[in-house]
Amino acid sequence: MLLAFRSAVALNRLLDVLPVFGGDPRIDRWFTQVPGSRFGLDALAALDRSGARVMDFEQARHERFDLILSTSPKGALTSLSGRVRALLPHGAGFNKAFGTEGSPSLPSGLDPAFLLSEGEPWADLHGLGHHEQLARLTEYCPPAAARAVVVGDPTLDRMRESTGRRETYRERLGVGDRTLLAVLTTHGGESLLARRHGLPLELALHLPVDDYRVALVVHPNEVSERGPHNLAEQLRPALQAGLLLPSSAQEWASVLVAADAVLTDHGSTALYAAALGRTVVLDGYDGGSELIPGSPMARLLAVAPRFTGVAALPDLLRDGPGPDPAEFAAAAFAHPGRALPLLRAELYRLLGLAPPRTPLTPELLPDPAPARSPAPALAVRAEVDGRRVRVERFPVATELPVHHRSARHGAAGLAEQRSAEVLWRHPGTGRWTAAGWAAHVLDELPGCRVAAALLSPERCLLVHRRHGPFALRVRPHRAAGRVRRIDPAAAVSAVYAWLVARPDSAGDLPLELDCTVGPVTVRLELGPAGPGEWDVEF
Missing domain, CATH: 3.40.50.2000 (Glycogen Phosphorylase B;)
Structure with a gap:
């Protein structure tokens, strides 16, 4: 079997179809890149990483294959020789026309200029995603439509x-x-x-x-x-x-x-x-x-x-x-969940082989690469209404008016730390006590108004330059069996905003605040700091 592709997107569609032949030792898989597309470089790199066997296109032209699979009819595809040739779904239907190739007014993928070779369909099978596509293929290229079957979309099934x-x-x-x-x-x-x-x-x-x-x-x-x-x-x-x-x-x-x-x-x-x-x-x-x-x-x-x-x-x-x-979307995708079994039945029928008896299920999508760590510095907007505080945080480059800036000590850049009214840190190497670190930060960075040691997701030491130390508890929101938390650094910003708005209330401890950050509202408990916060190795 030869899998012929012109671009990375065409290759990815072919890879979605490969489970059709999974576990069959009679199938020998080769890949080749059909020249003619300026979008093909990434595809070869992906194949190299996968360990797939790649055949040079010129060599492939001189071979005869039992089966050729492709998801694009363009380029020099017709120069390849195969006993069975199949064009499979390339995407979610035929929604565009390009004026730079083929017949400019016809939908890309339905152009007889690419589907026919010497007046005859190149492919023995056109796998389509929906009956609407079959109707349009019948309109634009009846000879190809005579060999078309609606199989659904393997990518959507996946x-x-x-x-x-x-x-x-x-x-x-x-x-x-x-x-x-x-x-x-x-x-x-x-x-x-x-x-x-x-x-x-x-x-x-x-x-x-x-x-x-x-x-x-x-x-x-x-x-x-x-x-x-x-x-x-x-x-x-x-x-x-x-x-x-x-x-x-x-x-x-x-x-x-x-x-x-x-x-x-x-x-x-x-x-x-x-x-x-x-x-x-x-x-x-x-x-x-x-x-x-x-x-x-x-x-x-x-x-x-x-x-x-x-x-x-x-x-x-x-x-x-x-x-x-x-x-x-239902007008683009037929036979939900059945694309691979329908494709297997059609391809093995054309090959004259009995298909494997193993059940077919789409391969699960891979995990995305993990997101980068949150930005170490943010611009903070805050709205104080009695003992309710709403906090919204934005990247520091925002042009929106903000209440203050917050930065992670030791992670943000020097300029960002100098301009931040609120500085915070997670537990480090244990070289400091929480109180010692906070005193160091307030002495080192005179623009800082609050230094906060985030001891755990629920417990913080918050040292205000004017109002002194506080113990801050950030209670999670629990409802309907779910536990929802906010970033404790956002809770520190909420307390700072409340202290700015209500400076005379700083001595009224203990007190509680309702803090809304994003879609979550939690209870903040502010009280005097004790040895349990001061002396934590940090």
């Missing part, structure tokens, strides 16, 4: 099978109780990243870090064209502000499983998010020429709420858009 690992993915991404917003950008000049390069940074700087995490999902072709290192450098300010940048191989699918909502352009990745029931918000796509009217993606975007700015986004997501996005 994503659905992986929804049981959603919490694991969210833990790896450092999401917790926050809303995970995935920003989806396709490739080319009409993509979100090309039109609105500054949007990821804008989102990262203006959405509270305890309420949201933002992940940018970039089309593999765009990653290949820009280069992973170059792309990361172009996005460096946003990455420093906490933006997640998952790999374009399989992590994008894990991120969609973990996500709560997506902000998208006209790329069909949003259909996968819609099929999973995620909220879909459109970043205006006006005046573009690629999206095909009446396609499933066009119909989805016609009803999706419009992104009008970062300030309006929380209310937009909270209110919930009208129509169920999954209803529109």
Whole structure:
């Protein structure tokens, strides 16, 4: 068997299909890269890491294979010789037309210029994701449609099978109780990243870090064209502000499983998010020429709420858009959960072999790479209402008005520590007592107003330059069998804001405050510090 691919995205689709042949010693697997695409470099690197056997394309042209699988009809594919040749789903339907190749007005993937060789279909099997795609293939290329079968989408089946690992993915991404917003950008000049390069940074700087995490999902072709290192450098300010940048191989699918909502352009990745029931918000796509009217993606975007700015986004997501996005995704994906068995039956029938009797289940998606550690310095907004305090934290580069700055001592840069009114630290090497460390910090950094030793997730020593030491207890919120905590550094910021607003109440101890950080409200207990806080080795 030869798996022929032109780009990284085409290769990833082939890898989703490989379980069809799992455990069959009669199948010998070879890969080859079909020339003609400028998006293919990353694919070869991925194969090298996997240990797959790769055959040079020129050598492959002189071989005859029992089966050739591909997910793209373009390039020199027709020069390969195989007893059985199959074109499999490349993505979520046929939603775009490109004016630079083939027949400019026809949907990419349905163009007879690529599907036919000397007037005859090159493939013996066209595996399609939905009957709507079969109808359109019949319209544009009837000879190919005669060999088409609707099998569903193996990538979506893999994503659905992986929804049981959603919490694991969210833990790896450092999401917790926050809303995970995935920003989806396709490739080319009409993509979100090309039109609105500054949007990821804008989102990262203006959405509270305890309420949201933002992940940018970039089309593999765009990653290949820009280069992973170059792309990361172009996005460096946003990455420093906490933006997640998952790999374009399989992590994008894990991120969609973990996500709560997506902000998208006209790329069909949003259909996968819609099929999973995620909220879909459109970043205006006006005046573009690629999206095909009446396609499933066009119909989805016609009803999706419009992104009008970062300030309006929380209310937009909270209110919930009208129509169920999954209803529109249903026009792109048929036979849910059955793609691999249907494909196996068709391919083995064409090969004249009895298929393995082992059951077929999609391979679970891999864990995303763990998120980087939280930013060591933050800008803090605080609203004090009696004994209720609401805290919102942002990257230090935000342009929003803030109440104060908070930094992790020993982790933030010197300038960030000097400008922070609140400095905090987790337990270290035990070279200090908590009180000794706090005194050292207040002496070393005269701009600091509060030094806080975070002794545990629930217990802190908080030393205020004017009002003296306090013991702070951060009680978790317990309800319906769930335990929800806030970052104790955020609790320290809440106490500091309350002391600024109510300086004459600092002696009224003990007292309790209700502190809201992101979606969680907890009880803070502030009292006199004793040896149990002072003398802890820190």
